[in-house]
Amino acid sequence: MTTALIADDEPLLRGALAQMLAQAWPELQVVAQARNGREAIKQFDALQPDVCFLDVHMPGVSGVEVAHHIGRRAHVVFVTAYDKYAVQAFAQGVLDYLVKPVEAERLADTVARLKERLSAAQPASNSETLLRELAAQLERRAAPAPLRWIRAQVGQTLRLIPVDDVDYLRSEAKYTRIAWRGEAGQACEALISTSLKELVAQLDAEQFVQVHRSTVVNLRAISHVTRGDHETATVHLRNRQEQLPVSRSYLHLFRQM
Structure with a gap:
């Protein structure tokens, strides 16, 4: 059975995604729901799920930092409230992402890709280079203007x-x-x-x-x-x-x- 971890600091969104996954991927077992990045790392190390759905922006440890920790040990899907964070690596299909609020059609496409990769035993594509690129672009876009x-x-x-x-x-x-x-x-x-x-x-x-x-x-x-x-x-x-x-x-x- 394929297992998954959901990490999001908003409990309603965690629950909503879990419900949508139950419909789109009945065989998937969500084994943990983390409230922040540190909790996500702890639960991943304990349970070793096959797929991790990570909110990009979480207090303390971000979803990108959690993905760095996971490396290629699991397939990662980033979840973001901002479509502008769909950088080139996302657009090329190298890294998967979902935009909040998650749409059923987009989730179905993501599930199909994950199933294909898992059935073919493809390694996770969470390369350090791609994650560094993503982290740099997120930081540039999220940084507030300096005090004047x-x-x-x-x-x-x-x-x-x-x-x-x-x-x-x-x-x-x-x-x-x-x-x-x-x-x-x-x-x-x-x-x-x-x-x-x-x-x-x-x-x-x-x-x-x-x-x-x-x-x-x-x-x-x-x-x-x-x-x-x-x-x-x-x-x-x-x-x-x-x-x-x-x-x-x-x-x-x-x-x-």
């Missing part, structure tokens, strides 16, 4: 600080200090309640880099960097007297100095 403005209360005035004008950000207790250049290039500072971790997640990673666990700097604001010993360095900023220490964990960013 930071709101800060300066006295009685609410300031909208252009991110490009920020020289650095520093974590201070429960606050983050924003250091930016105001009109005529004068140095300005303000404290905001948003954590540094939250801000880093929204900033353009090609423009802002972390140089210390409590400090993030705008690469465009750097004048030069000097090396200390083998484990430290110091960032010097344009139009500012402050010098920002680079800790050992981030020294690799300036190896080319």
Whole structure:
């Protein structure tokens, strides 16, 4: 008997797919339903199902990451809410996918292909190259636009600080200090309640880099960097007297100095 695993963080969609599979493929036994990627990996390792239906976007470990873990040990069908994620590998029929809400006709086509591969004992086509391509395209399409403005209360005035004008950000207790250049290039500072971790997640990673666990700097604001010993360095900023220490964990960013 052919066995299957369904992984989706939405219980109603898991149940709906299981019911549709019961009609489209009565011989298939759904042996597990996982609520997230980690649970899917655990259940796959324990039960070794023949087919895995994986939601692309799950909290924590994504469906693509689960497929990496499965490798060629099972046939994988990706389930996605966005048809735009049907990349070239899907269109060529190399990797199977279903679009939410799953349509009976599309599911029937997928079941037919899976049955053919299983009866012919064809190996699963979950190649590392195809999965890396899929993961890269999903990441590019799902990534939100970088933050452009930071709101800060300066006295009685609410300031909208252009991110490009920020020289650095520093974590201070429960606050983050924003250091930016105001009109005529004068140095300005303000404290905001948003954590540094939250801000880093929204900033353009090609423009802002972390140089210390409590400090993030705008690469465009750097004048030069000097090396200390083998484990430290110091960032010097344009139009500012402050010098920002680079800790050992981030020294690799300036190896080319």
